[in-house]
Amino acid sequence: MNDQGTLTQPVLAILPRPASISYGSGNFSLTHETLIITNQETANIGKWLAGELLPGSTLQMFIDKPSSNQPAISLHLDPNDGQFGQEGYALTVAEEGIELRAATPAGIFYAAQTLKQMLPTGSTENSSWSIPAAAINDAPRFPWRGCMLDPARHFIPKAEILKYIDILALHKMNVLHLHLTDDQGWRIEIKQYPELTKVGSQRKETIIGHARNSNAYDGKPHGGFYTQDELREIVSYAAERFITVVPEIDMPGHAQAAVASYPEVGVLQEPVEVATTWGIHPYLYNPTEEVLQFLRNILDEVLAIFPSIYIHVGGDEARKDQWQASPAVQARIKELGLKDEDELQSWFLSQIGAYLESKGRRMLGWDEILEGGLPAGATVMSWRGIEGGIAAAQAHHDVVMTPQSHVYLDHYQSNDPAEPLAIGGYSPLGKTYAFETVPDVLTSDQKKHILGAQCNIWTEYIPSVEHLEYMTFPRLIALAEVVWTPEAQRDFSDFCQRLALHEPRLTEHNIRFRPVATLTQEASFPLR
Structure with a gap:
């Protein structure tokens, strides 16, 4: 893994720059078959994210449903996890799936914004987009x-x-x-x-x-x-x-x-x-x-x-x-x-x-x-x-x-x-x-x-x-x-x-x- 803390050409153009990002091997393929899994508190964020990731698509959403073998983006909210604060989050992209974790819906939303910036720019008619594997831990400096x-x-x-x-x-x-x-x-x-x-x-x-x-x-x-x-x-x-x-x-x-x-x-x-x-x-x-x-x-x-x-x-x-x-x-x-x-x-x-x-x-x-x-x-x-x-x-x-x-x-x-x-x-x-x-x-x-x-x-x-x-x-x-x-x-x-x-x-x-x-x-x- 190559930590972005070294001031070399970044792999991803994420703005603002996350507090910590490291890159893995492989990619996650985002397709129209990808599931989005949320709970009640993050359902609206999931709906927003679906429209942002594949505009005009109808990604399937499930609330509190365990993921199957089908590729999924999981919005995991844990209010008892104190590591994130009020707006921090963790975002993990792997070949088998994507997980957004935070203690608050705001943190989930910021993780979703980061995920959006990991996509290539420009409209596409292809059946899938590729998102590079990465692990991000992030939180704002100021409220x-x-x-x-x-x-x-x-x-x-x-x-x-x-x-x-x-x-x-x-x-x-x-x-x-x-x-x-x-x-x-x-x-x-x-x-x-x-x-x-x-x-x-x-x-x-x-x-x-x-x-x-x-x-x-x-x-x-x-x-x-x-x-x-x-x-x-x-x-x-x-x-x-x-x-x-x-x-x-x-x-x-x-x-x-x-x-x-x-x-x-x-x-x-x-x-x-x-x-x-x-x-x-x-x-x-x-x-x-x-x-x-x-x-x-x-x-x-x-x-x-x-x-x-x-x-x-x-x-x-x-x-x-x-x-x-x-x-x-x-x-x-x-x-x-x-x-x-x-x-x-x-x-x-x-x-x-x-x-x-x-x-x-x-x-x-x-x-x-x-x-x-x-x-x-x-x-x-x-x-x-x-x-x-x-x-x-x-x-x-x-x-x-x-x-x-x-x-x-x-x-x-x-x-x-x-x-x-x-x-x-x-x-x-x-x-x-x-x-x-x-x-x-x-x-x-x-x-x-x-x-x-x-x-x-x-x-x-x-x-x-x-x-x-x-x-x-x-x-x-x-x-x-x-x-x-x-x-x-x-x-x-x-x-x-x-x-x-x-x-x-x-x-x-x-x-x-x-x-x-x-x-x-x-x-x-x-x-x-």
Whole structure:
């Protein structure tokens, strides 16, 4: 047997790379006569696997039936086997059969995804496929392996969200973070406040070119939102693939679309349009009890749709101009015994956090929630570098690392002049792959607060799904390996070899991507 730990040409292009893989002799022949044996808990995974292994076929499935001499794929669930953890698995391929073993259905599902990647790419009309004999033992490095999509700036249709979920699942990612509200659009139906989508989901036009140097607009309305039923469908589809959908309702800033819908919740209480340009806008929620109740009412409907323990409340880029200029807000600061506007934001978010806690949920926010005092029980998403994550972990708060320097996929990925317009920055594939999630400065106890990492795909300059996919892939796959594979097992050259072999699989899924052969690793990129 040849262990894949040696950095030679891999036999199989499995992404992310398993913790341990060794190869045997011979192959398993997958045919239309192959059985799939499951129990009740893994039956749905078995049905999914049958369609993935031989699309359009009708592989026979048996529940709790002992295998006969007929070749079989066995999904063996053992909740009492402690070696696998919550998401680990063992996959054994031999000439006589295939066995997937895990302690949880999630582990069985990830084993099935690995098995799928062991098949050759491309459709086949042959009666069988050959899968090389191998033994794989695998488990993720981190429990949070995420991707954020931003349909607020440019709306992403439901069908495309579902497609994204399939690709996340293929690479064993388990969190989809949806940025549902911002200055440029409100994308979630709230039945108690219908103007949020009637008004807030539509902007009259969009700026052309980069916001730094443009005064031109396209003159075309842009809008869209998800009904609650559509979001429930997304949540259910994701759950079947062991992905948690985390909603984000931004506050107290990035609130212009909400204020346009209900001016009374803003500081000025004056009409304003949904934003048509990018950047940081000054519209904040008014820090009154009435507005807090408005947000609680919204969250009640959000919680009824999303079972996620974590609810993201933003907390980022809240310009305090309107709070500073408002006599009523200044009086509120004094009334509450606070020092300044930063402490007011901390108080504001603490009220929301306490409400979420009363509902059995946990507040998640960008690292600005550290300013003015970190609300009790909050989990921090560190985006302005890793410093916020370090500070939060040292204060015994959980952290998701998502620094813009490495995992913001709206940044340029190449110095090719033909690259489409991006917000700026430079994050080539190798830089994303090199990201280390756990800072050395933390103690062993503090490191336990690092839940994992995620990439973020902001869509100010990404107006189409094709563009979105091009910016996402293959960098998302690089992060998938960062958060799954043991650090000592990662090697960029080896990753690129597997990625080149993996690209036809992306093509099969109708994913537009930047081929690894065209990606360069220059150290800088001129902003446009």
